[in-house]
Amino acid sequence: DTAVSQTPKYLVTQMGNDKSIKCEQNLGHDTMYWYKQDSKKFLKIMFSYNNKELIINETVPNRFSPKSPDKAHLNLHINSLELGDSAVYFCASSQVGGGALETQYFGPGTRLLVL
């Protein structure tokens, strides 16, 4: 019944490794997002996809590569992990991807710790 789900919930890895985070939404929404929340709880948009097409890329390093196999999934692959990548990553989805009244639905987050 979970609207937006993410796996894994926790991820602990060594610097330099490559890892992926998966996101799925069962709301039938057209747009999906990835956000990063740092240790001070500041939440910042990273990417947005509409119907599998990238529409927002907010100056995120090339080590981060989103992949959308279909509009219900948006996965995040991170290469050569760095200490500063440690954060909570949230996936979200919305019906269309624009509009003053649109609601974004967030997943439970993936807590990434890079050692």
Added chain:
Amino acid sequence: TQLLEQSPQFLSIQEGENLTVYCNSSSVFSSLQWYRQEPGEGPVLLVTVVTGGEVKKLKRLTFQFGDARKDSSLHITAAQPGDTGLYLCAGVAGNMLTFGGGTRLMVKP
């Protein structure tokens, strides 16, 4: 660059007290949203305000959008321990949400 500033960053009060959280920006947004985030969870939308000067009430929570659509406030009346959490404002512009830094509220019984 953080475009939305929230104040206070932290607030610890006793049950039954009233409080106000502020969200200020130099930018105009088409609407402004307030979210609440509990530990270990993602943010959940509380309200969206669209019209300058608009006031919306959600039980003991009152949300106001500034006349110029650059700022907003959240007022909680008679706070309860269940109100404890991180409150985030977010400005809507096009298909992007820009979040404020959040206000961490703790309501002690």
